[in-house]
Amino acid sequence: MFSTWGALIGLAVAITLIVRKATPAYALVLGALLGGLLGGGSLPETVSAMIGGAQSMMPSVLRILTSGVLAGALVKTGSAEKMADAIIGALGARFALAAIAISAMVVTAVGVFVDIAVITVAPVALAVGRRAAIPVPALLLAMVGGGKAGNVISPNPNTIAAADAFGVDLTSLMMKNIVPALCALAVTVLLSSLLAKRRLISGTPPQSADVADVAASRPALWAAVVGPLVVVALLALRPLCGIAVDPLVALPAGGLAAIAACGRWRHTAAYCEYGLSKVVGVSILLVGTGAVAGIVKNSGLNADMIAMLNACHLPAAALAPLSSVLLSGATASTTAGVTIAAQTFSGTLLQAGVPALSAAAMLHAGGTIFDALPHGSFFHATAGAVGMGVKDRLKLFPFGTLVGATSTIVSVIVYVCFS
Numbered sequence: 001m002f003s004t005w006g007a008l009i010g011l012a013v014a015i016t017l018i019v020r021k022a023t024p025a026y027a028l029v030l031g032a033l034l035g036g037l038l039g040g041g042s043l044p045e046t047v048s049a050m051i052g053g054a055q056s057m058m059p060s061v062l063r064i065l066t067s068g069v070l071a072g073a074l075v076k077t078g079s080a081e082k083m084a085d086a087i088i089g090a091l092g093a094r095f096a097l098a099a100i101a102i103s104a105m106v107v108t109a110v111g112v113f114v115d116i117a118v119i120t121v122a123p124v125a126l127a128v129g130r131r132a133a134i135p136v137p138a139l140l141l142a143m144v145g146g147g148k149a150g151n152v153i154s155p156n157p158n159t160i161a162a163a164d165a166f167g168v169d170l171t172s173l174m175m176k177n178i179v180p181a182l183c184a185l186a187v188t189v190l191l192s193s194l195l196a197k198r199r200l201i202s203g204t205p206p207q208s209a210d211v212a213d214v215a216a217s218r219p220a221l222w223a224a225v226v227g228p229l230v231v232v233a234l235l236a237l238r239p240l241c242g243i244a245v246d247p248l249v250a251l252p253a254g255g256l257a258a259i260a261a262c263g264r265w266r267h268t269a270a271y272c273e274y275g276l277s278k279v280v281g282v283s284i285l286l287v288g289t290g291a292v293a294g295i296v297k298n299s300g301l302n303a304d305m306i307a308m309l310n311a312c313h314l315p316a317a318a319l320a321p322l323s324s325v326l327l328s329g330a331t332a333s334t335t336a337g338v339t340i341a342a343q344t345f346s347g348t349l350l351q352a353g354v355p356a357l358s359a360a361a362m363l364h365a366g367g368t369i370f371d372a373l374p375h376g377s378f379f380h381a382t383a384g385a386v387g388m389g390v391k392d393r394l395k396l397f398p399f400g401t402l403v404g405a406t407s408t409i410v411s412v413i414v415y416v417c418f419s
Contacts, residue, residue, distance in 0.1 A: 002039030002049070007299035010035020014292060015330050024336075028288030035295045046295070053294020054287050056343060060161045061283045063248045065276070067155065069255035070111045070227060072275020075120060077262040079224035080107045084121045086221050088128055096132045097192045100125045100139060101146035105185055108150030110228035111251060113157075113278060114334075115381040117150070118143045122385040137396055138196035140386050144396075145188025145403040148368045151334060152177040152184075152407055155231065155247055157282050158338040158367055165342030166350070166360040170247050171235040176361040179414060180407035184368075187406045191399050219262040227258025282335055289336045293343035306348065316352035317415060319345055320359045321366035321408050328367040332376025338367035358415040365411040369404035372397060 014031025018024050029050070036046025074080040084103035091099035100121065107117040121143050129139045151158065153174045163170045218224070231254035237243040255275070259268050309318055323345050328337025341363055349359040372379050374394065383393040 002036055002041050002046075002295060002299040004039075004300040004304045006037075006039020006041075007035045007296045007301050009038050010295060011292060011330065018331065024331075024333075025284045025288035028285075028292050028336075032288075032291040032295045035292070035299075039295070039299055049294040049298045050291040051294070053292070053297065053343065054290035056293070057161075057286045057290035057339070060157070060164045060339070061286050063160050063164075063246070063251070064157045064279050064283050064286070066248050067111060067157070067160075067251040068275030068277075068279035069252035069272050070231065070258070070275070071113060071116065071255075071278055072271040072273070073227055073255035073258040074107075074110065074112055075116060075278075076267070076271040076274050077224075077258055077264050078218035079227060079258055079262065080110075080112050080117070080120045081124065082218040082221060082224040083107060083110075085124050085218070086224075088124055096128050096134060097138060097142045097196065098189045100128065100142040101149075101185055101188045101192065104143040104146030105150035105181070108147045108156070109154045109181075111155050111231065111254070113282075114147040114151045115378050116278060117147050118382045119385045121146075126386065134196050136386050136388060137392065138192045140382060140388060140393075141195055141396055141399050142188060142192040143385075144372065144382055144400050145192065146185060148371075148400065148403050149181045149184040149188060149407065151368055152361075152365050152411075153181045155235070155251060156335075157279070157286070158335045159364060160247060161286070161335065161339040162342045162360045162364045165339070165346045166356040168357050168360050169238055171238060172357055173360050173364065174235075176357055176414075177365055177407065177411060180361075180365055180410040183410045184403050184407040188403050191402060195399065223258075223261040223263075226261035227254040230254040230257040285333070285336060286339060289331075289339045290343065293340045296340060296344045301344065305345070306352075316349065317354045317359070317362070317412075319352075320349055320354065320362040321412060324363045324366035325369050325408070329370030329373060332371060332373040332379065334367040334371040334378075337371065338364055341367070355415075362408070362411045362415055365404075365408040369401055369408060371404070372400050 010031040013034050014027045017027035032050050033046060036049055084107055087103045088099040104117050104121050107120055108114050125139045125143060155170060159173060163173045231250050234245040234250035234253060237245050259265060259271060305319055309316060323341035324338050327341045328334055331337050350356060379393060
């Protein structure tokens with residue numbers, strides 16, 4: 001057993017290195033090593049805990065690697081952009097911000113990473129913003145907030161990691177947070193509309209390539225939705241028919257179905273390679289995250305967190321959202337924060353009598369509050385998608401935090417009322 005202070009110091013070292021632009025995976029491994037040694041463990045004990053933590057991540061890593069087939073297919077066939085364009089076109093300029101937020105939510109919810117979803121929707125959103133005179137900050141908030149809402153109901157790495165740690169069905173976890181996601185979407189539309197009307201942050205839509213120029217390369221709408229529908233159908237077989245289809249099979253099957261529906265079989269290898277390039281970084285990050293989780297899980301942090309909750313007269317269930325809020329903020333990553341929190345505190349929460357599905361849902365939602373801090377990639381990827389500077393992107397951070405807090409609070413309310 002490692003000391004709490006040792007584990008915290010190791011985590012602090014990893015965070016500091018990440019903030020200073022060190023490679024996150026290496027920073028996490030070094031932080032885990034220092035945490036174990038400073039926490040009173042011998043070198044063999046520390047390495048053993050790190051390896052054990054990394055090994056526990058292998059099911060999630062394998063599922064995430066195969067999810068790259070779906071992500072690559074949706075992005076490279078133009079299916080994700082087609083769905084976004086169809087939603088925006090259906091709602092029109094009057095409801096432009098709502099359409100943009102819904103587009104980002106849908107694209108994320110069907111399995112595209114949230115930062116890629118924002119980048120995918122951005123060209124369409126900027127074109128609409130120019131026509132409707134909507135400032136860039138309002139457009140970006142609509143995309144970021146919609147992405148956060150979609151992230152808690154998607155088969156993305158953070159959802160997979162939470163489901164694996166608590167031993168719950170991925171589809172059930174996605175369904176559990178539908179109400180929090182819809183509430184987050186509503187707050188996103190409200191805040192982005194307020195931002196557009198009051199111009200609380202300056203900015204005008206920059207010139208970009210006309211979306212119509214690439215419209216001819218997009219598939220038909222029916223073909224664009226085939227992939228997501230196949231994934232949903234396969235994952236739904238378990239709750240509906242008792243036939244368990246693992247995400248490891250369902251996600252790539254949806255990707256291949258999308259490629260086939262779009263008539264792009266010749267590009268299958270290229271699309272899979274693109275998808276792999278988008279998930280390999282997350283997969284490697286999860287190995288480093290697992291090493292840290294192995295140290296933290298074998299430290300006194302569990303007991304100390306419970307003691308702190310008792311001292312504050314808070315129920316044990318509060319550990320679920322609070323742990324992922326703090327760790328996602330520390331790592332500036334929903335995936336890393338949710339994974340470390342789930343691996344570390346899942347056993348404690350289950351022993352305290354918190355239902356596995358509710359605990360996973362609250363913990364997962366909590367990871368979307370502080371995930372857009374400047375020391376993470378999401379902050380810079382979303383700013384770059386609309387050509388926004390760091391200073392203006394920082395001004396937008398509190399609004400995104402409110403969106404994440406909404407889904408987290410509603411998730412807690414759902415647990416209190418229905419558990």
